[in-house]
Amino acid sequence: MRHTEFWARMDHALGASYSRSWASSFVMQELGGRTAQEAIDAGEPPKHVWAVVWRTLELPATQK
Template identity: 45%
Template sequence: MRLTEFWRRMRAHFGDPYAESWARDYVIAPLGGRTVEQALAQGVSAKEVWRAVCQVEDVSSRLR
């Protein structure tokens, strides 16, 4: 998954203004206690990060 697709899905799920805030502030256990931004900055793939988001959020099946 490309980073642009990752952010498209994040915005579709959370809404445009909230997606970046959530990615910056919400710590996700499946990412080793990191935020989305931290995981991406440390080289975790966008696909792996998206899977972690789907584990902790009720993401619609069309976005999974």
């Protein structure tokens, strides 16, 4: 998964106006106590970060 696809999925799940804010403020233990943005910036693969976001938000399987 490319970064652009990750952000497109975030926008779809949370809305374009809220996704970046959420990604920068919501800390997830599954990402080592980091936000999605921090994990991406630290080099975590976007596919892994998306999987954690997907589980955290309890999104439907169609968005996996």
